[in-house]
Amino acid sequence: MKGFFRYALIAVLLASAVIHPDTRTAEAKHPPGHSVKQLVNSMTLEEKIGQMLMPDFRNWKKKEDSSAKGLTEMNNEIAGIIQKYHLGGVILFAENVTGTEQTVRLTDGLQKASRGIPLFITIDQEGGIVTRLESGTNLPGNMAIGASKSAKNAYRSGNIIGKELAALGINVNFSPVLDVNNNPGNPVIGVRSYSSKPELAAGLGIQAMKGLQKENIAATAKHFPGHGDTSVDSHYGLPLVPHDQERLKRVELYPFKQAIDAGIDMIMTAHVQFPAIDDTTYKSKKDGQDIMVPATLSKKVMTDLLRKNLGFDGVVVTDALNMKAISDNFGREEAVVMAVKAGVDIALMPAEVTSLETEKNLANVYEALLKAVRQGNIPIEQINRSVERILSLKSKRGILDDNSSGSLQKKIKHALKTVGNHKHAKAEMKMAKEGVTVLKNDDRTLPFKPKKGDTILILAPYEDQTKAMSKTVRRIKKTAVVKEYQFAEKVFNQDVQKLIDEADYIVTGSYVVKNDPVVNDGVIDDTIQDSSKWATAFPRAAMLYAQAKQKKFALMSLRNPYDTANFEEAKAVIAVYGFKGYTNGRFRQPNIPAGVEVIFGKARPKGTLPVDIPSVTKPGNTLYEYGYGLNIKNGKPLKQEGLQ
Structure with a gap:
């Protein structure tokens, strides 16, 4: 009966506190603070922990299959997992989004599987070399927009992506990238960054953020505190940024602070060591060597720096916890518990789940978090604050009423008109030429x-x-x-x-x-x-x-x-x-x-x-030098250095 009353409460809160989908805007306000608190207080600990986990179902192996394949259609097995662990969100990859109609059907199925609180359905659609949508508009990417120095191009890129994601039923974008790429040897950021100048990276990133938010897509600044000055890819190793706090404040942290002040919804962490902020060491499970804690697992970074010093009270999500910077050095369950203790709200890809046989990986992470709270290693008050942030953002971006936004056929029809359309293609080519x-x-x-x-x-x-x-x-x-x-x-x-x-x-x-x-x-x-x-x-x-x-x-x-x-x-x-x-x-x-x-x-x-x-x-x-470029007509340098 408790579940019935809770879902009734959700309905009441939506009716009284959330703007109707036909009239709401991207600036829809939070419901009254006590309403979200009331919803959080009605939830079990198990449901709260579920809201803080965001696995992928990139590939899936059914019992009759010989191997895992890209998941493109919803199935009862995954629906059961979403319900069993009360999941708060999932992340999609290219394997999941192979066509417009197919993607709408998948996201619709995912949301219907979440019987209580609608899901965050997330994706990395940065534009440029990091795009997931098979049928979407790819855009020229951040550094090309940085070369144009155009605030209009940055806003338009975010807005095009936002329109297409919203049409597909995706409500969170892990973008914009606010890393300041000032290391030419950086193997993972490069053209994903707008610039080596923090002011330009901040200005363009904020415009892209606004373009996304105009379509009610939650925008995510990444990778905090900054992945730009690294020479190691955290997918494969553990990078280190050696600079002192003054330099970090002036360069790496600057775009994030500006984005916080401008109203960024989420911030994604970096699996990068910052000894000037936290030089705490742990024994690596890989080789037993002492290693400094990466930002994702550091309370000094996630709570003291991000929350207290920079004043961010939005949702903090980890970068993928299956990346080798984390997985090679920290155990799966240990890493998730450490991240939450550090102050993150959502553990992204905390365990590989590709079949019912591997469901135990997620179960072990889930149980480890429950145990940490029950034993007092993570205060319940901290869990409540995280879930409150998550639900507040879901309300703000119109996600809580996701299931009431029209029939599936209408969604498909709208998506087919929107995703990768001629108008968007024309705009992306104009941006590319200007860059x-x-x-x-x-x-x-x-x-x-x-x-x-x-x-x-x-x-x-x-x-x-x-x-x-x-x-x-x-x-x-x-x-x-x-x-x-x-x-x-x-x-x-x-x-x-x-x-x-x-x-x-x-x-x-x-x-x-x-x-x-x-x-x-x-x-x-x-x-x-x-x-x-x-x-x-x-x-x-x-x-x-x-x-x-x-x-x-x-x-x-x-x-x-x-x-x-x-x-x-x-x-x-x-x-x-x-x-x-x-x-x-x-x-x-x-x-x-x-x-x-x-x-x-x-x-x-x-x-x-x-x-x-x-x-x-x-x-x-x-x-x-930065700002250099030639006019092809007369051979003279162009005069275009700052944000236009």
């Missing part, structure tokens, strides 16, 4: 002006990239002969030389995550043809050979713009900040087509660097 940055254009090499019958050679690491380039070239230069060559893990040889000899124009894409050229006495050693160096060696060899043969050559940096330092001798260099090409009948990002249009004079680039580019041959020097 393209011309770094060199000696001798007015650009734009290319091929005549009828001229041969254009496209060189890029992977087929999807050459396809994206060649399809765009063929669209704008219908009379040209276009040839493609993919060079991933290959060495420059006579066959490639012949292709260059036969070409009139060469466009080469460079895709380098982290620079590793061989430099001897300040000169890049072009004699090195080690297959492990293909990412820099091959495009350099193509550049040097093509220019020696007096061919028109342009280098397009496809990912982190820092790799442009490998091509100082090139006459034409542009950065596009996005490497995804053409697959399954569609462009996965607009960046490569936008870059091709610039090279062939069909678009006028406006981008200026959102980061400094350090020299490869002169360590300690800057080759291209």
Whole structure:
């Protein structure tokens, strides 16, 4: 009977405190404080703990299946798990969102499985290289928007994503990324960051946040206190940021503080060590060595810094707890208990659950938290505050009345009109063109002006990239002969030389995550043809050979713009900040087509660097400074440094 009265209470609270879905706005107020408290007080401890767990069902193995497959349809097994553990939310991945109608049906099924309090249904839809939606608008990504310095572009990107997620039944986005990418060797952030300047990262991130919130999508700033100045990917190891507190306050923490003041809904933690804030050590379960506690598990970071010093009283969610920075060094149950003790509200991906056989992983985490509360290791008052934050956000963003927002067929019809529509595609291409940055254009090499019958050679690491380039070239230069060559893990040889000899124009894409050229006495050693160096060696060899043969050559940096330092001798260099090409009948990002249009004079680039580019041959020097970019028409530097 208690459950009946509780659900009746929810209905009463919704009727009295939540704006009707037809009239509510993104600024819908919290219900009166006592109402949420009343709901929390009506819940059992088991239900409260469930609200604080957010697993994924990325893959699922039914009894009749030989292996786990991407979960695209709701089933009774998962519904049972949601109900059994009173789950407060789930996170979706690309494996779960393979089509528009399919995704609406899945999210609808997930919500219907939650018989009491509706779920947070979350996703990482950052735009750019981190996108999950198969049929959604990918957008050029944060660093491309950083290159445009456009507040309008940042807001529009968030708003487009927000419209599409809302139409699909997804109510939380783990975005924007507020990491300040000031480490060129960062293997995991890179173009996911807006800039190396904290002011620009903050300004653009807040605009993206507002665009999401306008569609009632809960926005999440990540990865607190900052993952930008790291050289280790926390998916695989435990990074460390060594700076003192003054530097952290000035750089890493600045965007988060600004976002807090602007009304960010959630903050996601970073599995990164910050010894200036907390140098407490633990014994690693991996090798028994002493390791410093990462921010996710640190009370000094999560409670003292984030809650008390920065004044954040929204929802704190961990980054995925199955990442090796956590999973290799701390036990599954121990990590979840430590995170909650530290002050987080939601444990994201606390245990791998891919079948009923592996359900015990979630059960063990669930029981560990219950035990920690019952034994007094985690105060019940802290649990109540966390659940109150969670429910307050669900009310604020209209999630508590999710199940009353129309029929499934109406939802599908609306989603099909919204997700990946022509208007959104047009906007993303405009943003991409405005972000393209011309770094060199000696001798007015650009734009290319091929005549009828001229041969254009496209060189890029992977087929999807050459396809994206060649399809765009063929669209704008219908009379040209276009040839493609993919060079991933290959060495420059006579066959490639012949292709260059036969070409009139060469466009080469460079895709380098982290620079590793061989430099001897300040000169890049072009004699090195080690297959492990293909990412820099091959495009350099193509550049040097093509220019020696007096061919028109342009280098397009496809990912982190820092790799442009490998091509100082090139006459034409542009950065596009996005490497995804053409697959399954569609462009996965607009960046490569936008870059091709610039090279062939069909678009006028406006981008200026959102980061400094350090020299490869002169360590300690800057080759291209933040704010640098050329006007392709007159060859003069563009004047565009701050937020526009």
